[in-house]
Amino acid sequence: AGAHMNAESVSSTVETTKPLGRLGPLTDVVIERIRVSDDVAASKFGTDSPIEDPVREEQVLEQVRKQADAAGVDPDAAVAFFRDQIIASKVVQKGLFARWTAHPEEAPTTRPDLGQIREQLDRLTTDLLQELKNTEQLRDKPIACTAQLALATGSGAALERLDTLHRQALRAATHSVCRSQ
Numbered sequence: 001a002g003a004h005m006n007a008e009s010v011s012s013t014v015e016t017t018k019p020l021g022r023l024g025p026l027t028d029v030v031i032e033r034i035r036v037s038d039d040v041a042a043s044k045f046g047t048d049s050p051i052e053d054p055v056r057e058e059q060v061l062e063q064v065r066k067q068a069d070a071a072g073v074d075p076d077a078a079v080a081f082f083r084d085q086i087i088a089s090k091v092v093q094k095g096l097f098a099r100w101t102a103h104p105e106e107a108p109t110t111r112p113d114l115g116q117i118r119e120q121l122d123r124l125t126t127d128l129l130q131e132l133k134n135t136e137q138l139r140d141k142p143i144a145c146t147a148q149l150a151l152a153t154g155s156g157a158a159l160e161r162l163d164t165l166h167r168q169a170l171r172a173a174t175h176s177v178c179r180s181q
């Protein structure tokens with residue numbers, strides 16, 4: 001079928017395709033969480049709320065530890081992975097604050113509700129823990145994991161058309177995916 005597709009159907013196929021390979025589903029949710037960071041930034045920009053909220057971070061990580069334990073995922077590894085997700089979120093938020101300060105015309109014109117966004121982040125926590133569980137065996141194999149991670153992040157960044165800032169966040173977010181990397 002591929003040989004008979006015109007340029008338009010090729011590009012619409014590519015646009016609806018998910019990140020490739022065995023770490024594709026995990027990378028897909030990681031990118032979704034990175035995208036939600038744009039909304040977090042929009043909820044805080046121009047307010048007194050700081051990018052960094054240590055109390056919320058501890059709540060997120062405590063929830064991760066509990067849910068990981070219950071799901072049979074190594075809690076220390078899960079917490080390490082989520083520390084990276086939080087770092088990635090702050091990379092995006094700081095980058096967007098700088099962009100919106102330098103180019104006010106690019107700043108968001110509506111301010112989403114942080115409480116609702118955090119509920120969304122809590123749902124993504126559950127999805128990410130499920131993907132950590134699903135990929136446990138692969139993530140213990142350094143060579144296979146590293147190859148699959150490159151495939152998933154490379155294809156994911158391209159398919160999702162991530163800019164430099166969001167690619168930087170994706171690198172931070174996937175730093176400890178391969179456990180013995």
Ligand SMILES: O=C(O)C(=O)C[C@]1(C(=O)O)C=C[C@@H](O)C=C1
Nearest residue numbers: 040051052053054056057086089
């Ligand atoms: O909930 C927030 O306020 C966020 O900015 C999100 C987030 C996270 O990634 O979970 C990131 C940075 C904050 O320090 C706390 C939590």
